[in-house]
Amino acid sequence: MSENAIKAKIIRSHQRDFDCLIEGTKDVVKATALGNLLKKGETLVVGDNVCLETIPETGEYLIKEALERKNEIFRVLVRVSKKKVTAANCDYLVILSSAARPKFKRGIVDRFLVRAFQWGVEPIVVFNKMDGYDPEEFDIQYEVLRLKELGVKYFEICALDQNYETQYLKGGMHEFKEALKGKTALFVGQSGVGKSETISCLSDGEVELKTKKVGKVGKGSHTTTWSEIVDLGDFYLIDSPGIRSFSLDDIDPEELIEYFPDLKEISRHCQFSNCTHEPHNKGCAFYSEEYDPDTEEGLMIHSRLESYHLFYSEISETPFWQKKKKYSK
Ligand SMILES: Nc1nc2c(ncn2[C@@H]2O[C@H](COP(=O)(O)OP(=O)(O)O)[C@@H](O)[C@H]2O)c(=O)[nH]1
Ligand SMILES: [Mg+2]
Ligand SMILES: [Zn+2]
Structure with a gap:
């Protein structure tokens, strides 16, 4: 970061135009970004912390650098296997x-x-x-x-x-x-x-x-x-438009358990690593005595498992690899 860089946060974004809130102030300035910050597949989004510089000749602001993100709100564009960050x-x-x-x-x-x-x-x-x-x-x-x-x-x-x-x-x-x-x-x-x-x-x-x-x-x-x-x-x-969609369709079914940290932890004790956690599965940890649905905890775990199964079947309706194929034509 150069000496005259100004720290700011993007609070409005529209394609290549950004409104940035200058750190420690209530000042909002318009800025454009260096081309390499917007190259294919990558982009700047609201919430990004950036470094600005002014162009001496015009007094305009230029985004020189984007700082590392703590997290991202995104969906996966299955067709191209890319994240669309909003x-x-x-x-x-x-x-x-x-x-x-x-x-x-x-x-x-x-x-x-x-x-x-x-x-x-x-x-x-x-x-x-x-x-x-x-x-x-x-x-x-x-x-x-x-x-x-x-x-x-x-x-x-x-x-x-x-x-x-x-x-x-x-x-x-x-x-x-x-x-x-x-x-x-x-x-x-x-x-x-x-x-x-x-x-x-x-x-x-x-x-x-x-x-x-x-x-x-x-x-x-x-x-x-x-x-x-x-x-x-x-x-x-x-x-942001479209940010509230309910559909989990862009999640790979095999990845879904990662986003149920409570279930993930239990599933580590299933006898088979490809266990689908159905009652008839041999050695499934969810049907061991520890998670007996007659107890309050067991009931709670099974109600979480019910959501997992529901979402799993919903996003498995079209096999993940087929989604890619279908849409990339
Ligand atoms: N009785 C009651 N009505 C509420 C409450 N919160 C919101 N509403 C009403 O529910 C309706 C929908 O609220 P709104 O904020 O537009 O919902 P949104 O679609 O989630 O933004 C409106 O008529 C609100 O006045 C509440 O706590 N109690
Ligand atoms: Mg509303
Ligand atoms: Zn299992």
């Missing part, structure tokens, strides 16, 4: 769920947990709409048990009421907000679970306008290619 250096993947309507769906939480582990981004699970929670519908304590085992943080909130008092879990809106302080987060979850409402509540409504604008990204025809990081005062929100 953002970098995300602190939290906030998986928002609704405890009322739409109904709580464990499968969706597990789906995004797969992504969090794949991306190397710490997941947070938020139970929203707890004002309408009916214990007859699903058992929040049981869901939390599954998360505890994974070391995942979780919170109980009502986005419509900042002062909602938790009844089932320890952490509420206040603790959630504390966890997010100064961090960069990506919010995911089904439509209607309250993402916009929660983001607005977290930012004290003051930035409602900003999030409304963010909400439009991916819908309007000329805004679709922008990705950005929005400063919401206490935390930063990553917004």
Whole structure:
């Protein structure tokens, strides 16, 4: 890094144009990148930390260098076996769920947990709409048990009421907000679970306008290619088109177990390394006495295994090698 290099973070990206936030300031400057930073397959994305230099003749900013990433939000372009990275250096993947309507769906939480582990981004699970929670519908304590085992943080909130008092879990809106302080987060979850409402509540409504604008990204025809990081005062929100897809279709089925760290650990004790963890499999660790589904822990492990099997069969529908072949024509 040369002496007059300026450290900055990319907060908006569109093809070759970048808005960069200069470190330690609130100044945002427009910058272009040296060609070699954008060569085929590689690119700069929102969240990237970079070094800028000014071009003396024009006063324009030039991105000279990209610093190493802590993690990447990406999908795999199966056809070309390449990662398509949309953002970098995300602190939290906030998986928002609704405890009322739409109904709580464990499968969706597990789906995004797969992504969090794949991306190397710490997941947070938020139970929203707890004002309408009916214990007859699903058992929040049981869901939390599954998360505890994974070391995942979780919170109980009502986005419509900042002062909602938790009844089932320890952490509420206040603790959630504390966890997010100064961090960069990506919010995911089904439509209607309250993402916009929660983001607005977290930012004290003051930035409602900003999030409304963010909400439009991916819908309007000329805004679709922008990705950005929005400063919401206490935390930063990553917004990028197409980032919230549920499909795990780009994951190699043989790799899937890597993104279930709890199951991976147990599977090391299966008698055969190619074990598919079905009840009839000889020597499968999941069907040993230790993980008897009649115990609470056994039940929890088996409910995780159920998600694993579901996703595995879903992404195996077209063999991975065939996906490549099919699309590369
Ligand atoms: N009762 C209740 N309604 C909520 C809560 N959070 C959001 N909503 C409502 O649920 C609807 C969908 O919320 P929205 O934030 O647009 O969901 P998004 O699609 O995930 O962004 C809106 O009418 C919200 O006002 C909550 O905690 N309790
Ligand atoms: Mg929304
Ligand atoms: Zn097994």
